[in-house]
Amino acid sequence: MAGSISARALRQIWREGGEVALFDVREEGPYSRAHPFFAISLPISEIDARVMELAPRFSATLVVYDDGEGFAERAARRLEEIGYADVRLLRGGLAAYGEVGELFRDVNVPSKAFGELVESIRHTPSLPAQEAAKLIAEEPNLVVVDARRFEEYRAMSIPKGVSTPGGELALRIFDIAPSPDTFVLVNCAGRTRSIIGAQTLVDTGIPNRVAALRNGTIGWTLEGLALDVGQTRRCPTTSDIGRAQAIAAARARAKRVGVETIDAARFEALLEQRAERTLYLLDVRTPEEFAAGHIAGFRSAPGGQLVQATDEWIGVRGARIVLYDDAEARALTTAAWLVQLGWETYVLSPDAGVANESGSPTRRRPPLPALAENVILAAEVAVRRENFILVDIGRSVDYRAAHIPGAHWAAAAHLERDLATLPSDRTIVLTSTDGEIALDNLARARASRGGDVVALAGGNAAFGALTTEDASWISAPDDVYKRPYEGTDNASDAMRAYIDWELQLVAQLANDGVANFHVVR
Known part of the structure; x- marks a missing residue:
């Protein structure tokens, strides 16, 4: 108990x-x-x-x-x-x-509060939207690097923006802006990744003028400036010279911050201590590089996103972290930020000689229930729909985007309450995007009502034709937070409120007093 x-x-x-x-x-x-x-x-x-x-x-x-x-x-x-x-x-x-x-x-509050703390202590240079727009229109020797994930960049971006996820900046900047006279403007959707990206470049020691787009695409939109959609420009591959410059700069910065690079023997010692001390093994390269080959036991965690949303990968505060990057610069740069965020972080040397494996790693999770007695096939549901009530318990945003025709949506957290409202003379078929959430919550659903409950084998993906129409809500869709910095349909009041909230985070952080952050000057 x-x-x-x-x-x-x-x-x-x-x-x-x-x-x-x-x-x-x-x-x-x-x-x-x-x-x-x-x-x-x-x-x-x-x-x-x-x-x-x-x-x-x-x-x-x-x-x-x-x-x-x-x-x-x-x-x-x-x-x-x-x-x-x-x-x-x-x-x-x-x-x-x-x-x-x-x-x-x-x-992702710790990372956002940390970004605001970095700006307040390091005085990270930034430009307001109107000034940035004038520069983009008039300055030919300018690069705009978008520090978000490629999917976010493709949804909407500022003119001339090139997708350069934050973890890639330190590695690729010497090829992106080989001339010291090139102005480098870093943007994201709100504030944090712009601040961290711009400060990363300042700390890298490049001679270029660098600035963050103040308040990101939110600030741009609130000024009435137009965003691009559907862009696919990506940062260049690295040259031998650019990579060497990046590694040298990253090593110097990591040394100032106190990042330790470990060899195979030290890595093995950390692995042996995992029963007494929580250890996370994270590969900070691009997802494409990770998929092509990675060290056994490591998970993909692209460096810029890891700093932006550490809590999406790491649940235990006070744990140890080992990062890997065969180009070294990304791991060193990411580790430098994580150390300042209060994490005990190491970088595994690319020369450690640890063997790689290909393919997707096995996701750690409890076993799913035995399939034979718990699922029904999509074909049977399709031909005998009158016998079943389809209930989608995946995330509401996924249900809105595509669901099985006739399926209702219910919040998985409230199954015990909401399934009791459905007729007891028909079998309930739980479904979700890939079927796993439905299977995970099947026992709870069965315990909540007297009628039969099964899960749809393979979930929505196995059913075939999906729709966006005729949504039916058993529960109020409060399962997902609508971020005011993603997408192009955000209300102005919500965007302004978000920026105002971010700007007061440093004061709230100080008042709380538990962060243990230390920004290295």
Whole structure:
């Protein structure tokens, strides 16, 4: 049976640098409106799919909480069933935490707060949108590097932007801007990746003038400036000279910050200590490079996105991290930021001689239920639809984008409540994008009602023809936070509110007092 821990005791562990994971097991919508600084969003419905990668050591302390919905107790039981030995409930939940610590809005908050702290301490150069637009229109010797993921860049970008994900900047800048007279403008959707990207280039020591686009595409849009859509420009490959310059600059920066590069023997020693100390092995190269070949046990975590959203890969605060990059510069640059974010981080030397493997690594997760007795084939559902009620419990954004005709949507977190509203004389068929979330939550669904419940084998992907029409909502779609910096349909008020929120993060960070960040000047 799970124990408990007080908010004060949890905060003391953070202050002392101890190992602990704090999981918010509500849906992402409520999480995004209020949560502790280091809380990780892990909805109860996604525990099986994600927890073993977020918390790879079964003896690590895992703390779970909700805001009185009853999710925490069920989540704790499931974590213990999976095999975690030290699971605790946060005493009093979110409300009790709010009495002793700050509650934060939005997602990826530690990384965003850190970016604001970097700008305030390092005085990272930036340009407002109108000034940047004038420069883009009039300055021929200019490059615009977009530090977001390629998918975000393709959705919308500023004129002349070239996709250069943040982790690639330090490696490729000497080929992107070989002339010291070239102005380098770094942009993202909001603020953080622009700030970190521009400061990375400043710290690299390039002679060029560098600036971040202040407030990113949000600031650009609020000024009434037009965005491009569907662009596919990508940063150039590296030359031998450019790569050598990048490695030398990254090594110098890493030495100033205190990043340690380790050999095969030191790496093996860290692996041997994994039972006592949580260890994350992350490959910071591009996803394409990772897919072509990677070291066994490493996960793909492109460097710029890892700094931007550390909590999407790493759940246990106080853990160790080992990064790998065969070009070295990306790992060294990423590690330099992670060290300042308070993580014990190492870089595995490309000369360590650790063998590579190809193909996608096996995702760590509990086994799915035995298929034969728990699933129904799409063909049977298609010809006997009158016998079934299809209920999609994947993420609501995926349901909006494409769902099986006639399928209803229900929040996986609220299955016990919402399935009880459906007729009991028909079999419920649970589905999700690939079927895994449906299978993961099948036992909960069966326990909640008297009628039969099965899962659709292979989920929506196996069904065939999908639609965007005739959506039917059993639950309110509050499972996903609508980010005001993604896409082109955001309300102006939401974008302004987001920028205002980011600008006050440094003050809230100082008032909370648990971050242990240290920006190296």
